[in-house]
Amino acid sequence: MPLKVGPSSTDQDLSCPPARPVRRGRSVIPHPIRVNELEEELKAQGKTYEFHIYDGAGHAFFSVNRTAYRPEAAVDGWEKILTWFGRYLTS
Numbered sequence: 001m002p003l004k005v006g007p008s009s010t011d012q013d014l015s016c017p018p019a020r021p022v023r024r025g026r027s028v029i030p031h032p033i034r035v036n037e038l039e040e041e042l043k044a045q046g047k048t049y050e051f052h053i054y055d056g057a058g059h060a061f062f063s064v065n066r067t068a069y070r071p072e073a074a075v076d077g078w079e080k081i082l083t084w085f086g087r088y089l090t091s
Helices: 032-044 071-088
Strands: 019-024 050-055
Touching: 050 071
Parallel strands: 019 050
Antiparallel strands: none
C-alpha cells in the first residue's frame, strides 16, 4: 500500500519551504489526489513550495546505478533542487 502523503497537523510548523519531486511511473506515489491535498494545505497556510511532476519516472529515478534511472528527469530534478537550496537555504 502506498504511503499516504498529504496535509498533516505538523505542516503549519514548517519553518522552511518544502521541495518535492513527484514521479509518475508504473505506480504513482504520492497519488495525485494526495499531492493536490498537500498543495491546498500549503497554500492555505501561506507556505512557499514547489512540486515538479516527472511522467514516466519510477521509484529511484535519480539513482544512476539502477534500471529505473531517468537521466533527463534526474538532471532536471537536481538542477531544481540545487536552485531551491540556493534560494532558501543560504545564510
